Amino acid sequence: MDTTFWEPEGAERLLRPDGSPADGDTDLGDLPLDRLYRALVAARTLDLKIARLGLPARAPWAGEEAVAAAVALATRPDDWVFPGPRDGAIAFLRGLDAEAVAHQLRSADPAAGLPARDAFADPEGHTGPLPRGLGHHLALATGTARAQALEDTEHVTVATFGEGTTTTGAFHEALSLAAAAELPLVFVCKSLVWPEGAPAEAGTVGDPVYERVRALGVRTVRTDGACAAATLRHLADAVRRARDGKGPALVEVVVTPAIFDPPAERDPIERLRRHLDRIGKWNRTFQDVAEAEVATRLERAFRAYEEATP
């Protein structure tokens, strides 16, 4: 069960598909697996809630939650995060309250609220708006990272995006700028390249993203998005490195959206659940509580919004 058609090549992982450690001496002791699991479940619950709303022009993120959860756990409140179009859960996981999520998602009146695609921004929580154009948020990220570098603080900026964004000039300009000025900026590229892959014109031609970017002198790593533990460890390493003034990094995360109907072990929640189950930290009650906690918050917030809105 070690290597299957569904396991991406060259991607770092800490857990095998059955949830066992990737090798005998894998040490997961430094990772907050319990919090990570709850974050994954929260992101999935939010995705399901939004799916039921039937909002237009929304990209679901079921199956890709490892990135949002890892970003939320690896960053500090004063760090800036600029999520990509399929990473709306980041703002929620970083503290945007359920009431604000409900308001942002349901406000249809342009005079009073926001169109759905502008949801999940949190200026106070230092989470930027979802990009309207491919890669536009990367320029903003270079700006906040430049300010952080000038202030000589330990703050960092993280930006997430899909591999299609690597075809844009904005991506290359942001990367060049970050490398030239040694900005504390971590690029997180979600690649949907496995198992079928996107067409070449969508950014998958040639070497994988992490190898192409490495040629610029930027530190890169490729992790398996089905293994949330590995995604968190490598992202946290990149963030720590940027925080220490060692410059930008790119973490390529190979994700498998649930809409591809992959086997269960490609689901980051299921793989981590198997691991927690193996080490005796998961049971049905734990699962129910994790789900209910978030579902109840969201349900209350959406109901309150409905009742308050004529």
Next chain:
Amino acid sequence: MNGQDALAERLAGALRSRPDLLVLGEDVLDGGVFGLSRVAAADEDLRPRLCPTPLVPGTMAGHAAGLGLAGRSALIVAPSASAVLDGMADLLAAADPAAWAAMDAPAPFKLLVPVGPGLGTAEDADRPVEALLAAVPGLALLAAGRPETLLPAFDALLDAPGPTALLVPRRVLLAPQPGSVAALDPSGLDRLTEGRRGTIFAFADAVAPALEAGAGLDVTVAELWRLDPLPADAIGEAARTGHVVIAHPGPDSLVAHRIAAVCAGEAVWHLDGPVRIVGGARPPLGPAAEHLSVPDAEAIYAALVSAGAVPPQQEKDRP
């Protein structure tokens, strides 16, 4: 001292007095394309706030807006009109209030755009960018029309609360600086001369020929230094002479057409003739043909005659 020298001094002074201010642009650590940062670059204390950017600045506005989000104020020195064209998509995203609907407001940034033939090396270098910038939602647009107002206009750019661009005509930049500077009317419109028979609205480097055309006539010459949003009330008031000419740089102007629309909306009952719009020649124009990019005084005078602002007897007597 010319406008370039004066602006370089003023920029260094602004960096000293505004600790949050940064300058972005090509080669700014070596003085920048127009030498506007050369005084600052000679000051070791200011150099850390001069941030060189990639040569094709496709995402400079976003970079500056990101700095704005983090509490900084970033001034972009655009190297040419073609650079502005390269960055239009990013500029639209960075300035558009709708794109920032979920945030409190668009993050502020400033854009200094030297304009006029001979700037830059690309084919589009002499293309007028005023119409493009005026069409960017959420971007305020200012213009320096005379050497006397170059520094006040620059100060207004730095003081602007939101995303703002300042057009600086090359000729204003290269002209000798007068001993004293003029104050800008807060409305965005300065009446340079007062008259009863007609009004010339002009902006950027069309102001000088407008003044020349109006000399000896009973007309108001009004310089617009705020092009977007336009000072509608002040325009309506100035248009009450009944005969209106609008002089603008470049062959076509979105701002000129907007001024005409404001005249129609605010002063239609006072108009006694057609609103005439007069511009410069169509690009490409090399540096030697720079003077053709704005209408000359004769063209503006002809427009005044056509608009009915010059009495027939006076028209006959004009040398």
